[in-house]
Amino acid sequence: MISVIIPVLNEGATIRQVIKTIKKTSRPIEIIVVDDNSTDNTVEEAMKERVRVITSSQRGKGISMREGMMAARHDIILYVDGDILTYPDDLVDRLSDPIVKDEADFAKSYFERQAGRVTQLVAKPLLSILFPGLAHFNQPLSGMIAAKKSFLQKVHFENDYGVDIGLLIDMHLMQARIAEVNIGRLENAMQTWEQLSKMSREVSRTILRKAESIPQQNLETLGNINLIREQMEFSILESIDKLEKMVIFNLDETVFTQNYLYLAAVAFGKEDELFQVLERHTNPVDVINEAASLFEGRNIAEMLEVADEIPVTPDIRHVIRELKRRGYVCGFVTDGFEFVGNHMKNKLGADFVFANRLHLIHSVATGEVTIPDYFLHGVNGSAEYNKSHVLKYIQEKYHISPQNVIYVGNGETDRAMLQDAGIGVAYHPQFVDAETVADKVIEDVCMAPLLEIAQAGPARTDGQWLSKRQVRNIGLGSLAVVATAGLLYLAARQIRKALKPDEATALKPA
Structure with a gap:
């Protein structure tokens, strides 16, 4: 079985055709589209093909690739770009053949076209000096790859243009068996000089950082260490001209039909701890901080799977679409976590989310949370959550x-x-x-x-x-749903009564 992962950002015009091409394979597959917080109709178009769609916790291709891998259910992973319309019908078969036949642990694609300028002027010269064993690869920056999941779980996904070359180098350093696969002739859009300049810096920076034999001071001279991007700032409202009418839904109470926080606690065996938190505290901020700590070590794929299991109000997607047609901007507010809110925003076609920000490192929860200023009123320690x-x-x-x-x-x-x-x-x-x-x-x-x-x-x-x-x-x-101990306790008791034992068990990860 093969998991095909498509990281996408504003690719509504091409994503359906890409999915249809992938489906032409005779091999058993699942398709996961990882949306990088698109602002067009990418998610809506992908969902028309009845594939699994998840939302990346933070903007950046590397994070989308890693979180897609976390969500994958199978042992062979394929990554495919979502903006190319000239893939061969047997793309999945070509890329996966070396892995399926156990001839390789990692397959890197190349295709018939003139090599890009960054490849010729930056990547290949640096590889020939620092990693001569990789210098023969035709297109080391190609994003169409296949790999055994067990190997991908051990590598670091860069979160910029360096992600593809970084994976190739990491596989080489792990002594993985690497195959190069011809996937035919492809055409994709030319990049601007600004994009090429940015790509050049980030690709060279990744190659230099991977070269452990180079002294640190030389690394700093040849390229600055890449800074991990901050989680995408809430900004969708700023791009909407002449905003006049708005509808805000309470995600926890009017979109979800059951409480996410409670069901996530049940799924991860933290139900009793959640009730203890609610019994100990009445201050909303204390409750939110301690509730967040219960999810330490859980990755985003597990937590989004809980969200996907919760039924939503039956016609909510239609209502949001119609409200937007009438000129309303629609969004959610939740006392829960921003990445869950963003995921539901994209699934249901909303425009924005107000939520608390659970801290993630490599897409795994640290147990810490940031409460945004828009939920707080007052100064310093006296700020009130509302x-x-x-x-x-x-x-x-x-x-x-x-x-x-x-x-x-x-x-x-x-x-x-x-x-x-x-x-x-x-x-x-x-x-x-x-x-x-x-x-x-x-x-x-x-x-x-x-x-x-x-x-x-x-x-x-x-x-x-x-x-x-x-x-x-x-x-x-x-008062916040997670911040009012008595209210959430009563609500959770009602949910527990309504939730059959086998349903609660089904939510727990295997």
């Missing part, structure tokens, strides 16, 4: 009045948010009389009634929405 602060953040940074925001929550954990937004919608409320805080209530299990609310909601006077009706001040702020 999701409703997001509305003030949106107003200050993006100049969108809270009156132009529709917020969809479930009532109990979203009181301040429901009350402060232009229109507060309590979806399928379970815990409180939502009439006290929300403008509208959706009792249906589907989200379709929101379209009627959104249709009637944006009545405008002099360019502004009409103010929401006055509701009584209940004197309570919105």
